[in-house]
Amino acid sequence: MATSEEEVTLLGVVGSPFLCRVQIALKLKGVEYKYVEDNLNNKSDLLLKYNPVYKKVPVLVHNEKPISESLVILEYIDDTWKHNPILPAQPYQRALARFWSNFIDDKCVAPAWKSVFLVDEKEKEKAGEELFEALKFLENELKDKYFGGEEIGFVDIAAVFIPIVQEVAGLQLFTSEKFPKLFKWSQDFHNHPIVEENLPPKDQLFAYFQARAQSLATPK
Template sequence: MATNQEHVKLLGATGSPFVCRVQIALKLKGIEYEFLEENLATKSELLLKYNPVHKKVPVFVHNDKPISESLVILEYIDEVWKQNPILPTDPHQRALARFWSKFIDDKIVSASSKSVFTLDEKEREKNVEETTEALQFLQNELKGNIWIPLVQDIIGLQLFTAEKFPKLYNWSQEFLDHPVVKETIPPREPLFAFFKGRYESLLAASK
């Protein structure tokens, strides 16, 4: 009889923090899976089949049943594979985890990414202000986000530093030192080169 670990696929793109989030969860759970690299410039027929609504990664496929959106995928993985729980078992703590996860995606990841791919100074200032305000909330409430140092290096802004946010900075270093995280996160230099290239292409196109 097939087990839960059989027929597991992940459609993703190297460098995506949302895809990396799912990969870390799968490794923590000890789940074997097939990784299918997507070219988001062309979008494969498989991606369009499994995620016709948003047409983006990650897409998690379990026994040919697709699930989209990284936070939804994490909850599914946690419910199907009980070992090494990701979310708290207490309903209130679980709800808080969902709330802050969405907060990080909406207020930090989204705003900091927009800071990279906009040439409008006023728009960038607005995004930086939103990111800084959100980080201040997390400084008192939660954890950090591993992609922020990469983003700030590309655009030449210092959003996330040990001086400004010591608790978040220390936690992020501890997180990055976890063996599973070290094994999963792509090397920094290729990531930096990729996003730097996109930023420079944006600059060149505007001239």
């Protein structure tokens, strides 16, 4: 648990899957924190101060020390608050967890964004095919109830993005016929009390994706 001497602040935008990752990890650890809402189209001075390089949320600020990028934040949380670990103890298994989490960001997140935002139907179809191929790898990797075994772990938290995109875009990414293990995982994962508690309503998710699309389309 975070002690009274510790100051933990989380900068984010409601509806962000990347914010959800951090919130789930903090909740699993029982870490109390102050949440500060930011704006994708009008970034606060606080965000620019704590993340001047990427100017993105989420940012975790622990005793005035900022950490950015959601997967980096997850590792920091696990290293700082040792109870209820989300990364495996064994080095090889830890390396695999990092590998598959990076795979999700590299091979699933990008085509998922395109599947939501692209207007060109051919490009949208291509992105959908890329995502389908990536999901086949994840289907084969899933051996237990969760990627982390019988309890939620690092890869599960990283993968929160995928079913959220399905929810917002109405994409049938997970079907019991095409991906039976991932379909069951998505049901179990989203019905977990901590995950369910930290997933924003669909209207907030949709608002985030719309704002994100506008932000990406606006020349910097």
